Amino acid sequence: MDQPTAAARRTVRAAALLPAALTLVVGCTAGPGGGAGTPGAAGVRDPYFPRLGNGGYDVTHYDLALDISSTADRLSGTAVITARATQDLSAFNLDLTGLEVRSATVEGRPAAVNRAGTELTLRPDRAVADRLRTGSTFRTVVRYVGPPRTVTDPDGSEEGWLRTAYGAVALGEPTGSMAWFPGNHHPVDKASYDVRVTVPEGRSAVSNGELVSRRTAGGRTTFHWRSREPLASYLATVAVGRWTLRESATGEGLPVITAVDPEVAGASAGVLARIPEVIAWGEKRFGPYPFSSAGAVVGRRGDAGYALETQNRPFFPGPPDTALLVHELAHQWFGNSVTPESWRDMWLNEGFATYAEWLWSEDHGGVSVAESFEEAYADEANWAFPAARPPGAADLSRPPVYGRGAMVVHRIRQELDDDEAFFRLVRGWPASHRHGNASTADFTAYVEEESGLDLTELWDTWLGGGSRPARG
Numbered sequence: 001m002d003q004p005t006a007a008a009r010r011t012v013r014a015a016a017l018l019p020a021a022l023t024l025v026v027g028c029t030a031g032p033g034g035g036a037g038t039p040g041a042a043g044v045r046d047p048y049f050p051r052l053g054n055g056g057y058d059v060t061h062y063d064l065a066l067d068i069s070s071t072a073d074r075l076s077g078t079a080v081i082t083a084r085a086t087q088d089l090s091a092f093n094l095d096l097t098g099l100e101v102r103s104a105t106v107e108g109r110p111a112a113v114n115r116a117g118t119e120l121t122l123r124p125d126r127a128v129a130d131r132l133r134t135g136s137t138f139r140t141v142v143r144y145v146g147p148p149r150t151v152t153d154p155d156g157s158e159e160g161w162l163r164t165a166y167g168a169v170a171l172g173e174p175t176g177s178m179a180w181f182p183g184n185h186h187p188v189d190k191a192s193y194d195v196r197v198t199v200p201e202g203r204s205a206v207s208n209g210e211l212v213s214r215r216t217a218g219g220r221t222t223f224h225w226r227s228r229e230p231l232a233s234y235l236a237t238v239a240v241g242r243w244t245l246r247e248s249a250t251g252e253g254l255p256v257i258t259a260v261d262p263e264v265a266g267a268s269a270g271v272l273a274r275i276p277e278v279i280a281w282g283e284k285r286f287g288p289y290p291f292s293s294a295g296a297v298v299g300r301r302g303d304a305g306y307a308l309e310t311q312n313r314p315f316f317p318g319p320p321d322t323a324l325l326v327h328e329l330a331h332q333w334f335g336n337s338v339t340p341e342s343w344r345d346m347w348l349n350e351g352f353a354t355y356a357e358w359l360w361s362e363d364h365g366g367v368s369v370a371e372s373f374e375e376a377y378a379d380e381a382n383w384a385f386p387a388a389r390p391p392g393a394a395d396l397s398r399p400p401v402y403g404r405g406a407m408v409v410h411r412i413r414q415e416l417d418d419d420e421a422f423f424r425l426v427r428g429w430p431a432s433h434r435h436g437n438a439s440t441a442d443f444t445a446y447v448e449e450e451s452g453l454d455l456t457e458l459w460d461t462w463l464g465g466g467s468r469p470a471r472g
Contacts, residue, residue: 037088037132042119044186047344048393051119052175053186054093057083060137061191064181067198067220068205072168072240074147075099079181081140089132091123094142095175096182097160098149105141107131118178148180154394157305164303166261167203167240169315171308174343174396177233187339188437190230197238198222204243206259208236208311210293211247227311229291230435232339237310239297250276250294257295257313261303268298268319278322278329278360285359286330287427290337290434294329296320309353311336323357330356333430341439346396347387347463348443351405352426358406373410376403383468388440408463415458416451425450 040056043049063080077099097118104111106124114121122140124132132138148161148170159176162169170180178185194212197205201219209227216222227236243259250256256275260268275296279289293312301318308315309331316324334356335349358372367375376382382403390396413422428450429443444459461469 037090037129039090039121040087040092042093042116042121044188046186046342048390048396049175049186049343051117052095053189054095054184056087056089056092057085057138057184059083059184059189059191061193062181062183063194065196065198066180066238068168068240070200072163072166074145075180076145077143077181079140079142079144079183081142081183083138083140083184085132085134085136085138087134090129091121094120094122094140094182095178095185096120096142096144097151097178099144099146099180099182101182102143102145103141104143107138111140120182142182144182151176151179154392155397162304164241164299166242167199169239169241169297169299169303170237171304171310171315172234172236173308174234174393177236180238183233185233187232187234187343188341190232190339190435190437192229193227193231193236194224195226195236195238196222196224197240199240202242203240204245204259206237206239206243206245206257206297206313208313210255211257229311229337231311232336235309235311235336235339237297237308237315239299239315241299243297248276250279252280254279254289255293255295257293258298259295259313260298261300263300264298264319268316271320271322271325272296272298274322274325275329278326281360281363282329282333282356285356285423285426286333287431290333290430294332296325296328309335309349323360326360327353327357337435338430338433339437341437341442343393343396344388344390345438345440346390347401347405347408348438348440350397350402351387351407351409354402354406355409358410369410373407376407377468377471379403382407386464386466388463404462408458411458411462412447412451412455415453415455421451 040054043051044053046052059081061082065078067076095118101113104113104122107128109125109128112123150158150162151160152158159171160179195207198220199205201216201221205223207225209225212224212226214223244262244265246258248256258272275294279294283289291312295313297313297315299317304317307324307328309328314328330353334352340346340348358369361367362369381399385391385400387400387404416422448455
């Protein structure tokens with residue numbers, strides 16, 4: 001299939017949750033649950049995915065060990081999840097789809113596990129539950145096995161575990177990460193990661209962060225990747241294939257790690273060589289790069305129907321053009337470091353990344369920002385609904401979230417009528433929420449506080465209005 005263009009890069013990954021038919025998954029022997037606590041909530045009430053994520057705890061670290069079959073259609077996994085209780089817990093949930101749970105322990109003791117659709121409920125025995133008090137840290141180990149699923153979203157796009165010519169790639173926006181590991185899979189719960197992936201010798205496994213080690217024994221190679229900075233699970237990835245792995249550095253010494261399918265290595269070389277240039281430009285416009293490495297994963301055309309801003313190294317289905325590279329690298333500031341508080345806030349990711357394309361074009365002798373704004377304003381597709389209120393999950397990546405979102409950013413610039421103040425505001429936003437989460441309300445309050453302006457009319461018309469406003 002053709003490489004997605006910069007104007008229509010990808011469709012939404014908005015997986016519907018599976019029916020909640022209650023089934024017992026494993027028969028762990030455990031004493032009666034109990035203690036003084038109560039069960040954590042099965043979901044965080046996201047506007048589009050109310051049962052996504054879980055209440056009662058915050059994950060601080062995932063340690064994942066994945067053994068991938070030679071055909072990449074089956075895995076055996078162990079997830080060690082370190083979390084902090086945010087309430088007194090008698091039970092808690094994890095999100096997982098498709099895979100069979102073989103066993104689960106909490107604090108080293110067997111836990112009873114029930115399954116209801118994509119929800120795993122773990123009930124520790126009484127001795128452990130009595131210790132799961134607010135503020136306490138606890139460790140859960142889940143062992144699981146099976147064929148990881150490809151998830152078809154309401155709009156027909158696919159995420160989760162996507163098979164490729166020589167392996168697979170795991171993409172998770174918005175719910176697909178639960179197809180390959182259990183966890184608290186809402187963007188509001190970010191964590192650090194260690195990911196160890198074992199594959200047949202001759203294949204490579206790429207994930208987020210930096211490569212800690214690569215060891216081969218008995219015809220199998222284990223790649224250990226570590227992400228120290230907080231990472232939302234939808235931005236986690238594993239890509240298995242016959243990758244050409246290269247590591248270089250920017251002029252400032254930032255590691256740049258790329259993994260490219262040999263079939264597209266030649267066609268990708270030119271644009272990937274611009275990663276240090278794009279990052280240096282982004283630092284001038286948006287502030288310090290927020291992560292300890294950068295790069296890209298480039299598969300073959302058709303490996304996925306879209307590019308995705310997976311943390312540290314975005315995934316591209318075929319060689320990207322420069323505009324698409326700029327868009328996905330801009331997400332490292334907007335979306336990856338400052339992550340939406342709910343999926344309704346996705347315009348904060350896509351509006352800024354689209355505006356980054358407009359800025360890059362103008363700064364490099366292409367179409368001006370003013371011309372890009374006029375083109376977006378004239379496009380009827382951008383006015384289908386308010387950028388901050390998509391009608392449903394299937395609309396999260398439709399044009400208003402991108403084009404109208406970028407127009408909101410430019411209208412702020414026009415209202416300030418001072419480019420120095422505008423770019424100070426743009427750099428301040430990712431700095432003030434570095435490695436955290438933020439909502440639309442957080443953003444509008446930030447802009448008004450920093451600018452000293454009452455922008456109610458702008459928010460009501462350009463961001464939240466039901467029709468195309470006058471230019472003003």
